[in-house]
Amino acid sequence: MGSSRASNVDKLIDKLVEKNILTRSEATELIQQINEEEKKEKKEVAGTGETKDVRVPDWLGNMKVQGNSRVRFQTEDIENDKNNSYRNRERIRLRLGVETAVNDSWKAGFGFVTSSGDPRSTHQTLGDTFSLKDISVNYAYAQYTPVKWAELLMGKFKNPIWNASNLIWDGNIYPEGAAVRFKYKAAKNVELFANLDAFVLQEFSDKANDPYLIAIQPGLNLKLPGDMYFKIAGSYYDFNYVKGNDWTKDSSGNIGAGWGVGTNSRDAAGNWMYDYDSFAGNAEFGLPEISGYIPYAVLYGQYVRAIDSHDNNTGWLAGFKFGHKDANDFGRWHLSYNYRRLEKDAWPDFLSDFDSYNGNTNIKGEKIEFLFGLNKNVSLGLNYFKFDHILRTSDDTQHKMQADINMKF
Known part of the structure; x- marks a missing residue:
């Protein structure tokens, strides 16, 4: 050699x-x-x-390794809750992923993340007398691309469903199962896309009917004059066997070991009362440079409506973001704001954003996020959340603040 x-x-x-x-x-x-x-x-x-x-070897030469790490200080408080006074935590997150093209049609990828298993939390809290922190498999998938406009994903992978924000899908969730994605350029400035997904939700050792989700999402990405764009998509979610199971339990039936919060409607035995079949919509409108100080701006929104629960069954989110598209160098910045309302039975509470009142449904409130580049691939992030329950008997507003140092490599 x-x-x-x-x-x-x-x-x-x-x-x-x-x-x-x-x-x-x-x-x-x-x-x-x-x-x-x-x-x-x-x-x-x-x-x-x-x-x-x-x-x-081709697989070695084609290998891409990337990751990021974060150090976070977080403080949160629920008003008038004597059992939950101010909680201050220092937390860390590490993500590392590998992707390689096996040949012209097949690709493989896998990644690891700091997590104790919670699909909506990739941070580990410091403490417990310097205990070692857990590392979990974040994703492991095979991707087959027979033609340039279609691909098949199998395994555990990044969510293929396009979401303008995180009203119904926490950004840390990597679904499991299979997905087919289509993307077709119908005209010079018109792109059509679609997703057909089959996700495994749970595997119960003592039941014949395991819960799963079928999702369909067609969409349109339209380029407009002056570098503007408009992206829109509609989704239908067909949940199966969510109703009749207690999602606060894990697959072995251990109470409190599941990822359901328990804010959806439940029967006397603690089982979920609805399947939460839903229609959802996402839209995003991007603007060109407004001035020399604002090179990028976007308006976005989301809507969801569950069709098998007839009360408290809608949710929506509206927001904007502007600045630079990323904050990966000194002086680059990004500011975003959104307001959301997610009613009690609009969506399963084991999938919604966990930072928004701990993943609860029956909430309304706002989030403000600011990013500022400190150096190449190093940024400072500041987040503020303020959320209330929609149906409540007392003032239980949750305030949460996060200060992050983010590093990409």
């Missing part, structure tokens, strides 16, 4: 070891394998006066 290529391969393998993607023994074995292939190929060309370098 040429000396420069050998050096590059060694550096790449060392990087994979540093990120714990390969063990040292696996790295040594891989280097030996490459060297043996080099010797074999050199023998094949011996006597011809030619030399031939060994090519790095």
Whole structure:
């Protein structure tokens, strides 16, 4: 192998070891394998006066490694709640992912994140006498792209359903199952897209009918004059066997070990009373540079309505954001605001945004977010949440503030 290529391969393998993607023994074995292939190929060309370098395996050369980390200080308080006074926490998050093209049609990816298993929380709270923090598999998927306008996802993957914000889907949730995505350019400035998804919700060891979700989402992305754009999509969610199960339990029936909060309507046995089949809509309107100080601005909204629950069954969100699209260098900034209302039985409470009153439904309130770039790939984030319950017997407003140092690598 040429000396420069050998050096590059060694550096790449060392990087994979540093990120714990390969063990040292696996790295040594891989280097030996490459060297043996080099010797074999050199023998094949011996006597011809030619030399031939060994090519790095395609899957290794195509591998992309990326991640981010966060240090957060969070304070929260619920008014008039004597059992929940001010709570202050320092928290951390680490995410690391790998993606590689196996061949022209297939791609594989996997990622790890700090989490104890909660699909809506990837932060770990510091404390517990310097305890070690948990790492979980965040995603692991296979992607098949037979044609450029369609792809199939299988496994655990980033949510393929487009959402203008997080009214009904927490941004940390990576669904499990299969999804087919379509994207077709119908005209110069018109793009059509669609998703067809089949998600596994739960696997009960003592029941024959396991809950699952079928989702369909067609949409349109329209480019307008002056670099403006308008994106809109409608969704139908067909939940199956949510009704009749207690979502505060896990698959083995352990109470409190599930991810349901318990703010949806429940029967005397604690089981959910509805399946929450729903229609939802998302829209986003992007504006060009307003001035030299505001290079980017967006108006967005969401709406959801459950069709099998007849009262307190709607939700909506409206917001705006402006500044730079990212804050990945010094002086770049981003400000966003949204107001939302999510009624008690508008949506399952094990999927909605967890930062908004701990994932509850039956809430209304606002969120303000500000990002400022401190250096290349380092930013400061400030978030404020204020939420109330819609149906309530006392003033139980929750205030939450977060200060983040974000780093990308």
